Amino acid sequence: MACRGGCCCGSSSPINEDNARFLLLALFIVLYLLCGAAVFSALEQPKEREAKERWAQRFEHFSQKYNLSKRDLRNFLRNYEEANVAGIRVDTIRPRWDFTGAFYFVGTVVSTIGEVHNRKTCAFLSHANLFRWRTLKCV
Template sequence: MPRGRDVSNSCCLPLHLNEDNARFGLLAALILLYLLCGAVVFSVLEHPSEVQAHRRWDEQLANFTEQNSINLKTLQALLRQYEEAFAAGIRVDKLRPRWDFSGAFYFVATVISTI
């Protein structure tokens, strides 16, 4: 009897790849590589403008708090509450309700046409 490893009792069975499984694995690896390259390109292109926009926002906050004698922490708390209200669908302008009949109809039509 040859002195090899007994794979029947091993926790790691050898992986038998047929041609279809190998192609699927290669396709999955290529898609993952494509996604990673896209993420790198997107990050390199967008990061500088995001940093610049953040810097402009910080300057606007500093100018506003200085001109209006408002505490920065208080203003940030108010802005945080505004963001939460906006995310909940509360609108500042009272032009029309967010979920009036025409808006609800448009939403339902969009969902149905997407499916």
């Protein structure tokens, strides 16, 4: 933090010019994020509310049509969601992690992960996730 204009009068103050710039930039970033959140919230919240109301109507209609208790139906749907997150598919056309699916996944990972910026050692693996393979780029 060099003195500007040959005067270091404010060097004893807790905030110098560089710190003030940093704080101003941080303030602008926070304001930008808040404005973005307000815009997205205003655009998406009504649609989310409508979708939730449609789901509640479908849930009620299905429960009445097939004479199922809402609690049992809710538990069944929760179990279905857990199975879906775990990768279990309802259709049995082919398993998700057969060789073709795994090859597609590896190709996607290799093509979308950037190159390693720390080139002290050659890395086959990402620093963030040891299960994502990297392309070998040594300089």
